[in-house]
Amino acid sequence: MFAVFKRARKAALTAAAALSAIALTACDPVAISTGPTINTSKPVPVALLVPRGSAQQGDRVLAQSLENAARLAIGDLQGAQIDLRVYDTAGNPATASTAAQRALDDGARVILGPVYAEAANAAGIAARQRGVNVLAFSNNPAIAGGNVFILGPTFDNTARRLTSFAARNGKRNILVVGGNDAAGAAGRAAIQRAASQTGVNIAGSVGYELSQQGVINAIPTIRTEAAGADAVFLTSTTAGALPLLAQLLPEAGVDPADKQYIGLTRWDIPAQTLTLPGVQGGWFAMPDQGKVQQFSARYQSSYGAAPHSIGSLAYDGIAAIGALVAAGKSDALTGAALTQGAGFQGAGGIFRLRPDGTNERGLAVATIQEQKVVIIDPAPSSFAGAGF
Numbered sequence: 001m002f003a004v005f006k007r008a009r010k011a012a013l014t015a016a017a018a019l020s021a022i023a024l025t026a027c028d029p030v031a032i033s034t035g036p037t038i039n040t041s042k043p044v045p046v047a048l049l050v051p052r053g054s055a056q057q058g059d060r061v062l063a064q065s066l067e068n069a070a071r072l073a074i075g076d077l078q079g080a081q082i083d084l085r086v087y088d089t090a091g092n093p094a095t096a097s098t099a100a101q102r103a104l105d106d107g108a109r110v111i112l113g114p115v116y117a118e119a120a121n122a123a124g125i126a127a128r129q130r131g132v133n134v135l136a137f138s139n140n141p142a143i144a145g146g147n148v149f150i151l152g153p154t155f156d157n158t159a160r161r162l163t164s165f166a167a168r169n170g171k172r173n174i175l176v177v178g179g180n181d182a183a184g185a186a187g188r189a190a191i192q193r194a195a196s197q198t199g200v201n202i203a204g205s206v207g208y209e210l211s212q213q214g215v216i217n218a219i220p221t222i223r224t225e226a227a228g229a230d231a232v233f234l235t236s237t238t239a240g241a242l243p244l245l246a247q248l249l250p251e252a253g254v255d256p257a258d259k260q261y262i263g264l265t266r267w268d269i270p271a272q273t274l275t276l277p278g279v280q281g282g283w284f285a286m287p288d289q290g291k292v293q294q295f296s297a298r299y300q301s302s303y304g305a306a307p308h309s310i311g312s313l314a315y316d317g318i319a320a321i322g323a324l325v326a327a328g329k330s331d332a333l334t335g336a337a338l339t340q341g342a343g344f345q346g347a348g349g350i351f352r353l354r355p356d357g358t359n360e361r362g363l364a365v366a367t368i369q370e371q372k373v374v375i376i377d378p379a380p381s382s383f384a385g386a387g388f
Helices: 003-023 060-075 092-105 119-127 155-168 182-198 210-228 244-252 272-277 289-303 312-326
Strands: 044-050 082-088 110-112 133-134 149-151 172-179 199-209 231-234 261-262 283-286 344-346 349-353 360-361 364-369 370-375
Touching: 003 360, 044 092, 044 312, 060 082, 060 210, 060 289, 082 092, 082 199, 082 312, 092 119, 092 283, 110 312, 119 133, 119 149, 133 312, 149 261, 155 182, 155 231, 155 261, 155 283, 155 364, 172 182, 172 210, 199 312, 210 244, 231 244, 261 272, 289 312, 312 344, 312 349
Parallel strands: 044 082, 044 110, 110 133, 133 149, 172 199, 172 231, 231 261, 261 283
Antiparallel strands: 283 364, 344 349, 349 360, 364 370
16 A cells, blocks of 8 residues: 555656646636637648657557547548658657647647646647647646647536536535645545535635555544545545555544545546445546447457557547538637537547536446446436537
């Protein structure tokens, strides 16, 4: 367990450094970009920026998975022609900026990618000067806004889904528990924002240091604060504090049968998490698994391997671009078009881009019963044309 926390702490410090750097140059979080006009009777040039060439282990596989997923999506399009051109970023901001400028010089009318937040921010700045929008694979809202839209799943989206479900099921007083790191702070803030939007009361908030002893030291405070709550919302991951919290909280008298446990992250990965006593009956959110499995099977059949865990984001980006281009309008890739209320169908279900550059995804609410995942509120099949 302690080794897990050391890895988590290292990741948290890296994330915190990235957030600090991004804050200096993030794109305008309020104004929605316009975008270039396109000729929908001809193939539309789309640039795909992937982290091929970086020193980070696994980026080559990720880059190939993104490209494969994008090409799979192109094959599914009807009424739209896409001229996909792939550019390597080496996973760093300077190369990403150069790659974006090359793509624009080559005629790109929209940029899909890059993956990492600082690289996506750099590409966004380069593209903004040319009036082109960027659909990045990042999930970091710090870079969203202006001409940069993020496709990665966000804490805010998950928190809104779960707090709304909690309110409908009579759980209106929530204690928030999260680590004292960048991810924990972001998660707690997302839950607080979601609560204000869904009529849920935050009964308290407890942080803990990212170590085994730090979690142990926080247990008495969590137990005391939980007395005035009917649900405990945990931001921790299965690779971080969740296993320890799921063991210690019930032992301390915070009974999952009395206090509804809710998770901001997936509790079904890895599978052994399902055996923990403390997660039984807990709620968490996940994409439409029918859609996910369908995409994975088609990818496996086409490329002989499973897709990378975020490879499907490239499919989503092409699906959105293709749906807009197929409408035959020259303004198909403007900010107003990209943020249409009805959204798009992606590899994991419905999603739509928000005017602030973030996204909303249709998620299912799941629980764990007898060490198995059970869907208790299915993912929606459409946004029913609702606005923002």
